[in-house]
Amino acid sequence: MEKLDRKWIAITALAFVAGFTTLAAAAATVTVSQKNRTFGPGNITIAKGDVIRFTNDDEFLHQIYTKASGFSFDSDEQSPGHPLVVTFPTAGVFEVRCGIHPKMLLTVTVK
Numbered sequence: 001m002e003k004l005d006r007k008w009i010a011i012t013a014l015a016f017v018a019g020f021t022t023l024a025a026a027a028a029t030v031t032v033s034q035k036n037r038t039f040g041p042g043n044i045t046i047a048k049g050d051v052i053r054f055t056n057d058d059e060f061l062h063q064i065y066t067k068a069s070g071f072s073f074d075s076d077e078q079s080p081g082h083p084l085v086v087t088f089p090t091a092g093v094f095e096v097r098c099g100i101h102p103k104m105l106l107t108v109t110v111k
């Protein structure tokens with residue numbers, strides 16, 4: 001009986017470790033806010049495949065984009081309070097800008 005218990009503890013522990021490893025390998029989501037016409041933070045480093053969730057914490061529209069040889073996106077106009085989710089699939093350094101507020105700049109380094 002005691003041997004059986006130990007076996008189940010071992011199997012449960014293995015399952016837990018396997019589950020944790022899967023979670024660790026999954027893409028992370030980080031949040032970048034847009035407030036007072038500024039990205040916060042202004043610089044961010046993420047891993048390939050990670051996701052940035054852009055919030056619009058201002059009371060007016062933003063419209064963000066990046067244009068690089070390896071990766072580009074061009075969002076629709078983003079209303080206040082509506083998050084925008086962007087996956088960065090390729091390594092590199094990307095400048096994210098707002099089409100409405102040219103001074104806004106976020107540098108995303110994808111490793």
Ligand SMILES: [Cu+2]
Pocket residue numbers: 037061062063098099100101104
């Ligand atoms: Cu903007």
